[in-house]
Amino acid sequence: MGSMSESMAVRCPDCGREHRYAAPAYPCACGTPVAPALNHRAAATSVTHHTWDEDWVTVRCGNCGRADQWPQPELGCSCGTVLRVPVAGALRPLSADGSLDPAGAPAGPRATFRPVTIRTARDAVTAVALYLRWLGYRDIRRADQRQPSGIGLAARGVLAQVDPSVGPASLRDVECLWLTAMTESTDCVYFSLAGYANDARDRADGLGVSLFVLDLTGTPQPVNGAATELVAAGAEG
Template identity: 65%
Template sequence: MGAMSESVPVRCPACRRGHRYAAPSYPCVCGAPVSPPLDRQGTATAVTHPAWEEQWVTVRCSSCGRGAQWPHPELGCPCGTTLRIAVAGDTATAGATTAGATATENIPAGETSAGPPSPAPLPTPSPRRAFQPVAIRTARDAVTATALYLRWLGYRDIRRADQRPPSGIGIAARGLLAQVDPTVRPASVRDVECLWLTAMTESSRCVYFSLAGYADDARARADGLGVPLFVLDPTGVPQPVNSPADELDASGA
Protein backbone atom coordinates (compact mmCIF):
# COMPACT_ATOMS: atom_id res chain seq x y z
CA MET A 1 0.00 0.00 0.00
CA GLY A 2 1.23 3.51 -0.73
CA ALA A 3 2.17 5.91 1.99
CA MET A 4 -0.54 8.35 0.95
CA SER A 5 -4.11 7.86 -0.19
CA GLU A 6 -4.07 7.74 -3.98
CA SER A 7 -6.39 10.06 -5.88
CA VAL A 8 -8.88 8.74 -8.41
CA PRO A 9 -10.69 10.43 -11.31
CA VAL A 10 -14.34 11.21 -10.60
CA ARG A 11 -16.96 12.46 -13.08
CA CYS A 12 -20.19 14.08 -11.98
CA PRO A 13 -23.15 12.25 -13.56
CA ALA A 14 -25.21 15.46 -13.49
CA CYS A 15 -22.97 18.04 -15.18
CA ARG A 16 -20.17 15.75 -16.46
CA ARG A 17 -17.44 17.77 -14.78
CA GLY A 18 -14.25 15.85 -14.04
CA HIS A 19 -12.61 15.89 -10.59
CA ARG A 20 -9.74 14.25 -8.72
CA TYR A 21 -10.51 12.81 -5.29
CA ALA A 22 -8.27 11.44 -2.53
CA ALA A 23 -9.88 9.82 0.50
CA PRO A 24 -9.06 11.41 3.87
CA SER A 25 -7.20 9.35 6.45
CA TYR A 26 -8.52 8.66 9.95
CA PRO A 27 -6.62 7.62 13.08
CA CYS A 28 -7.12 3.98 14.10
CA VAL A 29 -7.15 3.38 17.85
CA CYS A 30 -3.74 1.71 17.46
CA GLY A 31 -2.36 5.00 16.16
CA ALA A 32 -1.95 4.06 12.49
CA PRO A 33 -3.73 6.30 9.96
CA VAL A 34 -6.09 4.42 7.64
CA SER A 35 -8.22 5.53 4.71
CA PRO A 36 -11.00 3.88 2.71
CA PRO A 37 -9.52 2.17 -0.39
CA LEU A 38 -11.13 3.71 -3.45
CA ASP A 39 -12.37 1.69 -6.41
CA ARG A 40 -10.56 3.10 -9.45
CA GLN A 41 -12.96 1.26 -11.78
CA GLY A 42 -16.06 2.34 -9.88
CA THR A 43 -18.47 5.12 -10.85
CA ALA A 44 -19.47 7.97 -8.57
CA THR A 45 -23.20 8.19 -7.87
CA ALA A 46 -25.33 11.23 -7.04
CA VAL A 47 -26.72 11.34 -3.50
CA THR A 48 -30.38 12.28 -3.86
CA HIS A 49 -31.97 10.88 -0.69
CA PRO A 50 -29.29 10.51 2.02
CA ALA A 51 -29.75 7.46 4.26
CA TRP A 52 -27.80 6.98 7.47
CA GLU A 53 -26.84 3.39 6.65
CA GLU A 54 -25.32 4.46 3.32
CA GLN A 55 -23.22 7.23 4.86
CA TRP A 56 -20.77 4.88 6.58
CA VAL A 57 -18.22 2.34 5.41
CA THR A 58 -16.35 -0.21 7.52
CA VAL A 59 -12.59 0.17 7.15
CA ARG A 60 -10.23 -2.44 8.60
CA CYS A 61 -6.75 -1.37 9.67
CA SER A 62 -4.10 -3.66 8.20
CA SER A 63 -1.74 -2.89 11.09
CA CYS A 64 -3.88 -4.15 13.98
CA GLY A 65 -6.85 -5.71 12.18
CA ARG A 66 -9.49 -3.55 13.88
CA GLY A 67 -12.56 -2.60 11.88
CA ALA A 68 -14.21 0.77 12.41
CA GLN A 69 -16.96 2.74 10.71
CA TRP A 70 -16.01 5.98 9.01
CA PRO A 71 -17.93 8.37 6.74
CA HIS A 72 -18.38 7.06 3.21
CA PRO A 73 -16.18 9.14 0.85
CA GLU A 74 -18.18 11.93 -0.77
CA LEU A 75 -17.36 14.95 -2.93
CA GLY A 76 -19.35 18.11 -3.54
CA CYS A 77 -19.50 19.18 -7.19
CA PRO A 78 -19.80 22.94 -8.00
CA CYS A 79 -23.08 22.17 -9.76
CA GLY A 80 -24.59 21.33 -6.36
CA THR A 81 -24.55 17.54 -6.68
CA THR A 82 -23.11 15.45 -3.85
CA LEU A 83 -21.12 12.53 -5.27
CA ARG A 84 -20.67 9.25 -3.40
CA ILE A 85 -17.28 7.80 -4.30
CA ALA A 86 -17.02 4.07 -4.99
CA VAL A 87 -15.09 2.11 -2.35
CA ALA A 88 -13.30 -1.18 -3.08
CA GLY A 89 -15.30 -3.92 -1.36
CA ASP A 90 -18.26 -3.70 1.02
CA THR A 91 -15.98 -4.02 4.04
CA ALA A 92 -12.76 -2.28 3.15
CA THR A 93 -9.31 -3.24 4.40
CA ALA A 94 -7.18 -0.12 4.48
CA GLY A 95 -3.44 -0.14 4.94
CA ALA A 96 -1.71 2.30 7.19
CA THR A 97 -1.04 5.52 5.36
CA THR A 98 2.35 5.90 6.98
CA ALA A 99 5.19 3.56 6.17
CA GLY A 100 6.52 1.15 8.74
CA ALA A 101 3.40 0.94 10.92
CA THR A 102 3.25 -2.33 12.83
CA ALA A 103 0.79 -3.96 15.18
CA THR A 104 1.41 -3.04 18.81
CA GLU A 105 -0.71 -5.56 20.65
CA ASN A 106 1.39 -8.73 20.48
CA ILE A 107 1.48 -10.41 23.89
CA PRO A 108 4.82 -12.07 24.63
CA ALA A 109 4.50 -15.74 25.54
CA GLY A 110 6.09 -16.86 28.80
CA GLU A 111 9.29 -18.87 28.50
CA THR A 112 9.25 -22.49 29.66
CA SER A 113 12.20 -23.71 31.74
CA ALA A 114 13.03 -26.04 34.58
CA GLY A 115 12.18 -23.38 37.12
CA PRO A 116 8.90 -21.54 37.65
CA PRO A 117 7.92 -19.11 34.89
CA SER A 118 8.88 -15.52 35.38
CA PRO A 119 5.95 -13.32 36.35
CA ALA A 120 4.57 -11.22 33.51
CA PRO A 121 5.51 -7.55 33.86
CA LEU A 122 2.70 -5.27 34.90
CA PRO A 123 1.46 -3.08 32.02
CA THR A 124 2.44 0.54 32.26
CA PRO A 125 -0.16 3.07 31.25
CA SER A 126 0.71 5.05 28.15
CA PRO A 127 -0.47 8.61 27.66
CA ARG A 128 -3.18 9.21 25.09
CA ARG A 129 -1.88 10.48 21.80
CA ALA A 130 -2.93 13.96 20.72
CA PHE A 131 -6.47 14.22 19.41
CA GLN A 132 -6.59 14.61 15.62
CA PRO A 133 -9.74 16.56 14.69
CA VAL A 134 -11.45 17.18 11.37
CA ALA A 135 -12.69 20.64 10.41
CA ILE A 136 -16.46 21.12 10.64
CA ARG A 137 -18.23 22.59 7.63
CA THR A 138 -21.38 20.46 7.49
CA ALA A 139 -23.64 18.48 9.83
CA ARG A 140 -21.93 15.34 8.57
CA ASP A 141 -18.56 16.78 9.65
CA ALA A 142 -19.98 17.40 13.13
CA VAL A 143 -20.94 13.73 13.44
CA THR A 144 -17.52 12.65 12.16
CA ALA A 145 -15.72 14.95 14.62
CA THR A 146 -17.81 13.56 17.48
CA ALA A 147 -17.15 9.95 16.49
CA LEU A 148 -13.41 10.66 16.29
CA TYR A 149 -13.46 12.26 19.72
CA LEU A 150 -15.40 9.40 21.32
CA ARG A 151 -12.93 6.88 19.88
CA TRP A 152 -10.10 9.03 21.23
CA LEU A 153 -11.73 8.87 24.66
CA GLY A 154 -11.74 5.07 24.39
CA TYR A 155 -15.32 4.24 23.38
CA ARG A 156 -15.85 1.35 20.96
CA ASP A 157 -18.51 0.09 18.55
CA ILE A 158 -19.70 3.56 17.60
CA ARG A 159 -22.92 3.35 15.58
CA ARG A 160 -26.25 5.06 14.96
CA ALA A 161 -28.39 5.26 18.08
CA ASP A 162 -31.40 2.94 18.17
CA GLN A 163 -33.76 5.82 18.95
CA ARG A 164 -33.78 9.03 16.93
CA PRO A 165 -33.59 12.07 19.27
CA PRO A 166 -36.19 14.87 19.01
CA SER A 167 -33.46 17.07 17.52
CA GLY A 168 -29.99 16.52 16.19
CA ILE A 169 -28.36 13.15 15.53
CA GLY A 170 -27.99 10.30 18.00
CA ILE A 171 -24.95 8.06 18.02
CA ALA A 172 -24.13 5.31 20.48
CA ALA A 173 -21.13 3.39 21.75
CA ARG A 174 -20.77 0.61 24.28
CA GLY A 175 -22.22 2.08 27.48
CA LEU A 176 -22.73 5.55 26.04
CA LEU A 177 -25.42 7.56 24.25
CA ALA A 178 -24.35 10.79 22.56
CA GLN A 179 -26.37 13.50 20.85
CA VAL A 180 -24.88 15.74 18.16
CA ASP A 181 -26.76 18.99 17.54
CA PRO A 182 -25.51 20.65 14.32
CA THR A 183 -28.19 23.37 14.27
CA VAL A 184 -27.58 27.08 14.77
CA ARG A 185 -29.77 27.35 17.87
CA PRO A 186 -28.49 26.70 21.41
CA ALA A 187 -29.60 23.37 22.87
CA SER A 188 -32.60 23.71 25.18
CA VAL A 189 -33.28 22.25 28.61
CA ARG A 190 -35.76 19.86 26.96
CA ASP A 191 -33.01 18.58 24.65
CA VAL A 192 -30.78 17.79 27.62
CA GLU A 193 -33.57 16.16 29.61
CA CYS A 194 -34.69 13.98 26.67
CA LEU A 195 -31.13 12.74 26.17
CA TRP A 196 -30.74 11.97 29.87
CA LEU A 197 -34.07 10.12 30.07
CA THR A 198 -33.29 8.02 26.99
CA ALA A 199 -29.86 7.13 28.38
CA MET A 200 -31.45 6.15 31.71
CA THR A 201 -33.80 3.68 29.97
CA GLU A 202 -30.76 2.10 28.28
CA SER A 203 -28.60 2.10 31.44
CA SER A 204 -26.00 4.18 29.61
CA ARG A 205 -24.01 7.31 30.24
CA CYS A 206 -24.84 10.25 28.01
CA VAL A 207 -23.04 13.25 26.55
CA TYR A 208 -24.21 16.20 24.45
CA PHE A 209 -22.30 17.90 21.61
CA SER A 210 -23.60 21.19 20.19
CA LEU A 211 -22.35 23.59 17.53
CA ALA A 212 -24.28 26.58 18.89
CA GLY A 213 -23.85 26.07 22.63
CA TYR A 214 -26.54 25.80 25.30
CA ALA A 215 -29.25 27.90 26.85
CA ASP A 216 -28.53 28.93 30.45
CA ASP A 217 -31.25 26.71 31.90
CA ALA A 218 -29.98 23.78 29.81
CA ARG A 219 -26.50 24.16 31.31
CA ALA A 220 -27.92 24.37 34.81
CA ARG A 221 -30.05 21.27 34.27
CA ALA A 222 -27.11 19.34 32.79
CA ASP A 223 -25.01 20.19 35.83
CA GLY A 224 -27.74 18.85 38.10
CA LEU A 225 -28.10 15.63 36.09
CA GLY A 226 -24.37 15.14 35.57
CA VAL A 227 -24.61 15.33 31.76
CA PRO A 228 -21.32 16.34 30.08
CA LEU A 229 -21.78 19.22 27.64
CA PHE A 230 -19.37 20.00 24.80
CA VAL A 231 -19.31 22.72 22.16
CA LEU A 232 -17.90 21.73 18.76
CA ASP A 233 -15.67 24.50 17.46
CA PRO A 234 -15.02 24.88 13.70
CA THR A 235 -11.71 23.02 13.96
CA GLY A 236 -13.55 19.90 15.15
CA VAL A 237 -12.20 19.96 18.71
CA PRO A 238 -14.94 19.43 21.34
CA GLN A 239 -14.65 22.03 24.11
CA PRO A 240 -15.96 21.07 27.58
CA VAL A 241 -18.40 23.63 29.00
CA ASN A 242 -19.24 22.06 32.38
CA SER A 243 -17.55 20.00 35.11
CA PRO A 244 -18.83 16.57 33.95
CA ALA A 245 -17.40 17.30 30.49
CA ASP A 246 -14.05 18.36 32.01
CA GLU A 247 -13.90 15.07 33.91
CA LEU A 248 -14.78 12.99 30.83
CA ASP A 249 -12.19 14.80 28.71
CA ALA A 250 -9.52 14.20 31.36
CA SER A 251 -10.28 10.58 32.25
CA GLY A 252 -11.69 9.11 29.03
CA ALA A 253 -14.05 6.15 28.83
Protein backbone atom coordinates in the same frame (compact mmCIF):
# COMPACT_ATOMS: atom_id res chain seq x y z
CA MET B 1 -6.34 -0.30 2.93
CA GLY B 2 -3.43 2.07 3.22
CA SER B 3 -2.76 5.04 5.42
CA MET B 4 -2.12 7.44 2.52
CA SER B 5 -4.87 8.69 0.26
CA GLU B 6 -4.23 8.67 -3.49
CA SER B 7 -6.14 10.92 -5.88
CA MET B 8 -8.19 9.88 -8.89
CA ALA B 9 -10.25 11.49 -11.63
CA VAL B 10 -13.97 11.45 -10.89
CA ARG B 11 -16.47 12.30 -13.65
CA CYS B 12 -19.95 13.55 -12.81
CA PRO B 13 -22.55 11.30 -14.51
CA ASP B 14 -25.02 14.21 -14.74
CA CYS B 15 -22.98 17.05 -16.31
CA GLY B 16 -19.76 15.33 -17.41
CA ARG B 17 -17.42 17.57 -15.41
CA GLU B 18 -14.22 15.88 -14.25
CA HIS B 19 -12.88 16.40 -10.74
CA ARG B 20 -9.66 15.39 -9.01
CA TYR B 21 -10.52 13.65 -5.75
CA ALA B 22 -8.56 12.29 -2.81
CA ALA B 23 -10.39 10.48 -0.01
CA PRO B 24 -10.13 12.15 3.41
CA ALA B 25 -7.83 10.46 5.91
CA TYR B 26 -9.33 9.81 9.35
CA PRO B 27 -7.21 9.29 12.47
CA CYS B 28 -7.17 5.79 13.93
CA ALA B 29 -7.37 5.47 17.70
CA CYS B 30 -3.58 4.95 17.67
CA GLY B 31 -3.13 8.32 15.94
CA THR B 32 -2.22 7.04 12.46
CA PRO B 33 -4.20 8.59 9.58
CA VAL B 34 -6.03 6.01 7.47
CA ALA B 35 -7.97 6.43 4.24
CA PRO B 36 -9.96 4.06 2.00
CA ALA B 37 -8.31 2.91 -1.23
CA LEU B 38 -10.16 4.32 -4.24
CA ASN B 39 -11.32 2.13 -7.13
CA HIS B 40 -9.88 3.67 -10.30
CA ARG B 41 -11.75 1.25 -12.57
CA ALA B 42 -15.26 2.06 -11.34
CA ALA B 43 -17.38 5.12 -12.11
CA ALA B 44 -18.80 7.49 -9.55
CA THR B 45 -22.57 7.38 -9.03
CA SER B 46 -24.93 10.20 -8.09
CA VAL B 47 -26.60 10.22 -4.67
CA THR B 48 -30.24 11.03 -5.34
CA HIS B 49 -31.19 11.43 -1.69
CA HIS B 50 -29.04 11.51 1.41
CA THR B 51 -29.90 9.55 4.52
CA TRP B 52 -27.97 8.93 7.71
CA ASP B 53 -27.96 5.21 6.95
CA GLU B 54 -25.56 5.45 4.02
CA ASP B 55 -22.94 2.79 3.47
CA TRP B 56 -19.78 3.08 5.52
CA VAL B 57 -16.39 1.77 4.46
CA THR B 58 -14.23 -0.50 6.58
CA VAL B 59 -10.63 0.73 6.72
CA ARG B 60 -7.82 -1.15 8.47
CA CYS B 61 -4.98 0.78 10.05
CA GLY B 62 -1.60 -0.15 8.59
CA ASN B 63 0.10 0.67 11.89
CA CYS B 64 -1.90 -1.14 14.60
CA GLY B 65 -4.22 -3.33 12.50
CA ARG B 66 -7.43 -1.93 14.00
CA ALA B 67 -10.44 -1.94 11.64
CA ASP B 68 -12.92 0.93 11.87
CA GLN B 69 -15.70 2.18 9.65
CA TRP B 70 -15.78 5.65 8.13
CA PRO B 71 -18.22 7.56 5.92
CA GLN B 72 -18.45 6.52 2.28
CA PRO B 73 -16.34 9.00 0.25
CA GLU B 74 -18.47 11.64 -1.47
CA LEU B 75 -17.78 14.65 -3.68
CA GLY B 76 -20.00 17.63 -4.45
CA CYS B 77 -20.05 18.65 -8.13
CA SER B 78 -20.55 22.30 -9.08
CA CYS B 79 -23.74 21.30 -10.91
CA GLY B 80 -25.27 20.36 -7.58
CA THR B 81 -24.95 16.58 -7.87
CA VAL B 82 -23.47 14.67 -4.91
CA LEU B 83 -21.18 11.92 -6.18
CA ARG B 84 -20.44 8.67 -4.38
CA VAL B 85 -16.82 7.82 -5.07
CA PRO B 86 -16.10 4.09 -5.56
CA VAL B 87 -13.63 2.42 -3.22
CA ALA B 88 -11.55 -0.73 -3.62
CA GLY B 89 -12.78 -3.72 -1.63
CA ALA B 90 -16.26 -4.49 -0.38
CA LEU B 91 -18.54 -1.87 1.03
CA ARG B 92 -20.52 -2.92 4.06
CA PRO B 93 -23.58 -1.06 5.25
CA LEU B 94 -24.29 -0.26 8.85
CA SER B 95 -25.18 -3.49 10.61
CA ALA B 96 -28.73 -4.20 11.72
CA ASP B 97 -28.17 -2.44 15.03
CA GLY B 98 -26.48 0.53 13.32
CA SER B 99 -23.03 -0.37 14.63
CA LEU B 100 -20.10 1.58 13.23
CA ASP B 101 -17.51 -0.67 14.84
CA PRO B 102 -16.81 -4.25 13.78
CA ALA B 103 -17.20 -6.57 16.74
CA GLY B 104 -14.03 -7.42 18.55
CA ALA B 105 -11.87 -4.68 17.04
CA PRO B 106 -8.81 -4.29 19.26
CA ALA B 107 -8.63 -1.03 21.18
CA GLY B 108 -5.64 1.12 20.27
CA PRO B 109 -3.66 3.17 22.77
CA ARG B 110 -5.11 6.59 23.61
CA ALA B 111 -3.00 8.95 21.56
CA THR B 112 -3.48 12.70 21.02
CA PHE B 113 -6.95 13.32 19.61
CA ARG B 114 -6.83 14.25 15.92
CA PRO B 115 -10.02 15.97 14.79
CA VAL B 116 -11.74 16.14 11.41
CA THR B 117 -12.93 19.47 10.03
CA ILE B 118 -16.68 20.03 10.37
CA ARG B 119 -18.43 21.38 7.28
CA THR B 120 -21.73 19.48 7.44
CA ALA B 121 -23.95 17.79 9.99
CA ARG B 122 -22.57 14.46 8.75
CA ASP B 123 -19.05 15.68 9.58
CA ALA B 124 -20.21 16.56 13.10
CA VAL B 125 -21.47 13.01 13.66
CA THR B 126 -18.19 11.60 12.33
CA ALA B 127 -16.21 13.91 14.63
CA VAL B 128 -18.20 12.79 17.68
CA ALA B 129 -17.87 9.11 16.73
CA LEU B 130 -14.10 9.68 16.51
CA TYR B 131 -14.05 11.39 19.88
CA LEU B 132 -16.08 8.67 21.59
CA ARG B 133 -13.67 6.06 20.21
CA TRP B 134 -10.76 8.16 21.45
CA LEU B 135 -12.32 8.28 24.93
CA GLY B 136 -12.42 4.48 24.86
CA TYR B 137 -16.07 3.71 24.07
CA ARG B 138 -16.76 0.63 21.98
CA ASP B 139 -19.50 -0.59 19.63
CA ILE B 140 -20.54 2.90 18.54
CA ARG B 141 -23.84 2.88 16.67
CA ARG B 142 -26.79 5.07 15.87
CA ALA B 143 -29.09 5.46 18.87
CA ASP B 144 -32.43 3.68 18.70
CA GLN B 145 -34.47 6.59 20.05
CA ARG B 146 -34.75 9.94 18.32
CA GLN B 147 -34.19 13.14 20.28
CA PRO B 148 -35.95 16.50 19.67
CA SER B 149 -32.91 17.86 17.85
CA GLY B 150 -29.76 16.44 16.33
CA ILE B 151 -28.54 12.88 15.93
CA GLY B 152 -28.05 10.29 18.63
CA LEU B 153 -25.10 7.92 18.93
CA ALA B 154 -24.85 5.09 21.42
CA ALA B 155 -22.01 2.93 22.66
CA ARG B 156 -21.41 0.58 25.55
CA GLY B 157 -22.32 2.58 28.64
CA VAL B 158 -23.09 5.91 27.00
CA LEU B 159 -25.69 7.79 24.97
CA ALA B 160 -24.42 10.80 23.02
CA GLN B 161 -26.37 13.61 21.39
CA VAL B 162 -24.86 15.46 18.41
CA ASP B 163 -26.59 18.81 17.89
CA PRO B 164 -25.42 20.60 14.70
CA SER B 165 -28.11 23.31 14.84
CA VAL B 166 -27.23 27.02 14.82
CA GLY B 167 -29.03 27.76 18.10
CA PRO B 168 -27.81 26.93 21.62
CA ALA B 169 -29.05 23.65 23.09
CA SER B 170 -32.05 24.20 25.34
CA LEU B 171 -32.98 23.00 28.80
CA ARG B 172 -35.49 20.61 27.19
CA ASP B 173 -32.80 19.16 24.88
CA VAL B 174 -30.58 18.33 27.86
CA GLU B 175 -33.44 16.92 29.93
CA CYS B 176 -34.69 14.73 27.05
CA LEU B 177 -31.22 13.23 26.60
CA TRP B 178 -30.89 12.60 30.33
CA LEU B 179 -34.33 10.96 30.57
CA THR B 180 -33.58 8.69 27.61
CA ALA B 181 -30.23 7.70 29.14
CA MET B 182 -31.93 7.00 32.48
CA THR B 183 -34.33 4.53 30.86
CA GLU B 184 -31.33 2.69 29.40
CA SER B 185 -29.20 2.99 32.57
CA THR B 186 -26.33 4.67 30.73
CA ASP B 187 -24.33 7.86 31.07
CA CYS B 188 -25.03 10.66 28.61
CA VAL B 189 -22.94 13.24 26.77
CA TYR B 190 -24.14 16.23 24.76
CA PHE B 191 -22.16 17.72 21.85
CA SER B 192 -23.38 21.08 20.54
CA LEU B 193 -22.01 23.30 17.77
CA ALA B 194 -23.73 26.42 19.12
CA GLY B 195 -23.22 26.04 22.87
CA TYR B 196 -25.90 25.92 25.56
CA ALA B 197 -28.53 28.15 27.12
CA ASN B 198 -27.65 29.16 30.68
CA ASP B 199 -30.50 27.15 32.22
CA ALA B 200 -29.47 24.12 30.15
CA ARG B 201 -25.93 24.31 31.59
CA ASP B 202 -27.25 24.67 35.12
CA ARG B 203 -29.58 21.70 34.68
CA ALA B 204 -26.81 19.58 33.15
CA ASP B 205 -24.61 20.29 36.16
CA GLY B 206 -27.39 19.13 38.48
CA LEU B 207 -28.04 15.96 36.47
CA GLY B 208 -24.40 15.09 35.81
CA VAL B 209 -24.70 15.41 32.02
CA SER B 210 -21.34 15.99 30.29
CA LEU B 211 -21.48 19.00 27.96
CA PHE B 212 -19.10 19.61 25.06
CA VAL B 213 -18.98 22.33 22.41
CA LEU B 214 -17.83 21.28 18.94
CA ASP B 215 -15.71 23.83 17.13
CA LEU B 216 -15.39 23.75 13.35
CA THR B 217 -12.01 22.02 13.57
CA GLY B 218 -13.88 19.03 15.00
CA THR B 219 -12.36 19.23 18.47
CA PRO B 220 -14.90 18.85 21.31
CA GLN B 221 -14.25 21.23 24.21
CA PRO B 222 -15.59 20.33 27.69
CA VAL B 223 -17.71 23.13 29.13
CA ASN B 224 -18.71 21.70 32.52
CA GLY B 225 -17.20 19.66 35.33
CA ALA B 226 -18.72 16.34 34.25
CA ALA B 227 -17.21 16.70 30.78
CA THR B 228 -13.78 17.63 32.16
CA GLU B 229 -13.84 14.55 34.40
CA LEU B 230 -14.85 12.35 31.46
CA VAL B 231 -11.91 13.58 29.37
CA ALA B 232 -9.51 12.93 32.28
CA ALA B 233 -10.84 9.47 33.11
CA GLY B 234 -11.93 8.17 29.70
CA ALA B 235 -14.61 5.57 29.12
CA GLU B 236 -12.98 3.06 31.43
CA GLY B 237 -12.37 5.53 34.26
